[in-house]
Amino acid sequence: MSDSAPALMLDRINYLQIKDLTPDEIGEQVKRCIPLLFPKPGVDYKVHLSDYPPVHEGEELVTRTLSVCPYCYSLVTAVLVKRDGKVYERKVCPEHGEFEELYFGDYSLYERFRRWQKDGKGVWTPNVQLQALCPYNCGLCARHKSHTALLNIAVTNRCELRCWYCFFYAVKAGYVYEPSLNHIRFMLREARKMLPYPAVAVQFTGGEPLLREDIVDIVRIAREEGYHHVQVNTEGVRLAFEPDLAVKLREAGANVIYISFDGVTPYTNPKNHWEIPYVLENLRKAKLGAVLVPTVIKEYNLHEVGSIIRFGVKHADIVRGVNMQPVSIVGRVPRREREKLRVTIPDVLAEIEKQTGGQIRRDDWYPVPTVAPISRFVEVITGRPQFELTCHFACGAATYLFWDSVDELIPITRFVDVAGVMELLDKAANDIKRGRNKYVVLLSALTKLGKYVDVSQAPRRFRKKRRFLRYIFNILVRHDYSALGEFHYQSLFLGLMHFMDTYNYDVSRVQRCEVHYAMPDGRIVPFCTFNVLPEMYRDRAQKFFSYTMEEWEKISGRKLSEEVYVRNIKKLMSGEPYKRAYEGIADVFSIPYEEHVMASKRFGIPVEE
């Protein structure tokens, strides 16, 4: 290759020219393209920072922030206001008018969560120079406040499903984005260079990543590059029909499968309702864990969040967690329509409380940065920078769930004073920083830990006090990854991660984002710039490093238009795994077959009849 940027064809390079180079050579070539791909002021966006939107009568100003116009992506000022006990974001674009959106459905929870905010140490190894305002300078740039907690790498934009709302997959996009193995290795290496803490967890995503024949090699490469945690994000069709694939993925080093799961009926989960039982069965045989990932939409599946959790508990031998994602609204959607879709973290928590009969209450949840004191405590003990979770408090919430039976759910907060433990660790870390002897402080903190655990309220299997404390001891003192793993096997992680959209965008949130994407040009970009401003980031970069459809079909010898999954509902419903999977959760056999078929077809997935 020459020293100049690869030959340009308007908005794409000839990917065939670079795909077989070494990772270092690919890096050299793709990094030269960054200036071409960078968002352009005046073209991609404008900056309107002169005035702040008004606060109306009956409202209370919560704070001010910066946001983007949902129509032109320009930077605008925004206010967060309290009204009727909720928090709304309001912003005005001089060209497109005023926008108002629900930001957080419960002000009291906003305040409780805010108190747990901890900012990270930032990124000492930015991949780009600071030359534009946030979020048009990603990344990561030196302003960013959190290191990568989870790196995403899109390995293809091909998909065998044709979900009605998706415009992302290859056939609709008109190109195939599929970085070569060496290109993926380059991206993995870029994120491993990050200081003060390199990326250690990676998720392969798509499109549908399992459509790649070399997905097992991709997982193996991640392990070779030093990633401790490797997960694959899938709709699960291939896993349902290829039992060996789960085994191969586990053997290659995959820790968990992140799988879409929007509800317990065909109406709420037409994407993979019929396949999920087979996926779980095959993962069970392979001893490969799953995390269920429901996208929660107000008028669509909010009424099933309790059942989704019970489904997770029923399959807790293989399901490690349920990570709900309140919907991120894509495209231009009128306000009335958005109100039918929009839910925020407090709304989901309120529904979970209602649908579990108060077994999981709103106050059982903590925002993600709550656990930062654990990292800081371990850091002062070991003297080494630690992985820490410091995203914005409005981005995510979590708890751990235990149980005596599917009907007896016990959040960790019922027998552990989480706030007390975190305050204890925070104080201990501060004492050591101020010069107190770390062994004295450590001993003192550990002896006090027992006070924060009330075993009488714990699940029966934890009532021997030392067993639970031993987990905590091993995690805190031995920094034992397997201890953390065993803790997870004994519990169900419940999480909520609310990715933003242009309507509720908050630059303060994106600056703290810790779920990042590796871009094919070597940049690392927060989830909510990559996916929320796709024309500036995701689509532009992926198209730039893509094959034409003809090129891909020639290389692979396959036709993209033939890559369509056709579902055989009768066959799937007749299998034992299907019969067992929903038993006690939803009466799926009372739903007429025709309605199963209609649900699938309406969603965009054809049915073999």
Place this chain on the structure above:
Amino acid sequence: MMVKTFDFYVRFDDPAPRTVKAKGRLYLVKNRRLTEVQGTARTFILSEDALHFDMDFGDTLQLSVADIAHAIARDEFDCKVSVYEAEGVVLKLYDVLDNNSPKKLVMVFKPNKGEAVERYVWSMTNRAQWRSRKTEISGLLELHEADLAKLFPDWE
């Protein structure tokens, strides 16, 4: 070339509490000597100063106008901007109190086609020791190290 410094006080609690106070100074190098210069003072204008502010404090303090917006909501951002027209290489210094922790920021700019181009910044991403920094900065400014060191008595 146009250069700005910012003297400011900012305090905000949302999303996380932080208080920062900073005072900037600008030095020209004339005859291999540093001379402090005075700029034209004015109030901070978000739409005009946002990027300059981020360029000075994004990399050094991880403070940006997105943080400032939260302080403006509580009327806890007070900022004076000094604007300079300078020729040749300049040294920008900030004395900072960041959540009660004292810091000094050091930046060197050189003109290029009428624009101030950053040649050095004492940043989060540049973690070298003072001795090697002193050599680098004085080299850029074409100063004796000892003359530069006078500005940093605490680090000698």
